[in-house]
Amino acid sequence: MTTDRVKPADQLRTNLIGFYMIVMAIFLAYVVYVLFPDRVVGSDNVMQWNTAIQFFYYSDNIQPEMRLLLLVMAMGALGSYVHAGTSFVSYVGNRSFVGSWTWWYILRPFIGLALAVVFYFVIRGGLLSGGAVASDISPFGFAAVAGLVGMFSKQATDKLEELFNNLFKVSKEGGDFQRDDKLGTNRPVEEKMLPLSRITVFKLTLPEGKTKLADIDALCGPGITRIPVIDDDGVLRYLIHRSLLKEFMAARTGDPTLADLAQDADKRALIVDAIAFVPLSATVGDAKAAMDATSKCQDVIVTHNGKRDEPVIGWLTNIELGRLARV
Secondary structure: OEEOOOOOOOHHHHHHHHHHHHHHHHHHHHHHHHHOOOEEEOOOOOEEEOOEEEEOOEEEEOOHHHHHHHHHHHHHHHHHHHHHHHHHHHHHHOOOOOHHHHHHHHHHHHHHHHHHHHHHHHHHOOOOOOOOOHHHOOHHHHHHHHHHHHHOHHHHHHHHHHHHHHHOOOOOOOHHHHOOOOOOOOOEHHHHOEEHHHOOEEEOOOOHHHOEHHHHHOOOOOOOOEEEEEOOOOEEEEEEEHHHHHHHHHHOOOOOEHHHHHHOHHHHHHHHHOEEEEEOOOEHHHHHHHHHHOOOOOEEEEEOEOOOOOEOOEEEEHHHHHHHHHO
16 A cells, blocks of 8 residues: 555554454463363373363363364464564554554454364374374473474474475476466566556655665564655655665664664665666566565565556565466
8 A cells, every 4th residue: 555654543443453462361371271181080090181171151071182273273364463462562562553454463363273174184183293292292392392383383384395395295397387488477467467556565755865774664564564654756766675774773873863874885785776667568477577576675666667667566476476476
């Protein structure tokens, strides 16, 4: 979304998300408490899992396998809650919580729950370790893994991708890699680019010497790691990665401005020179070639004729181009 400066969410929305976070923490902690198994002496004087549970006014018997699966779900959600809760209080504390991220915070525990289940089946299936029956498994290990998977979902999905690639590795000298007409690279950039209407950009309304880097950083909500800076005509002036922004701000005292960043020769090479431009008529393959031909380039900007001084129409990142090149 194009904006001069994203306004923080209203107080009512912030309070509702905060209340949701508190209720979710209490609920998940109680679910983990209820589901965590304990050992009892069976009728044959042998130690076994207790199958009885009491959830508020509901009581039932759950077999060890199902109980362990439910525990993994709860711990995955709890791990993601920790991630979401930490992010929420940080942005609220900095007065930069944006209302458009409301659903991200609401759904984050459920995403962690689902990912933990996938990881659980991968482990129980013996792809990462040997299998065993639930009654022989320590719940502490699986609960810890599920919580960490929910908390660090990006690393967890990367591990699953690595595992899948190792299991189904294809030689680059055969199969799909020999095709010159791969569907992804022959697609028009117009079909695959992120259009300007869906890009979070910082629009210059003040001189660069008065534009605070902190204002640009405030746009970098969850999942946003790069911010294009455009002028009143929609022309790209800079494309700033948040890691570079944070590094520069930490090294400077006071309240550094965009002009300070642009005057640093090394940083300017990254936020100005390391950007490729292609016309709207280009293909994904053309965009990939333009990126490869530009030193340290991770971003391709689409304009009408592929010129730097034209308004931005769309954007392709190195991540998206890499994915399309494998299609």
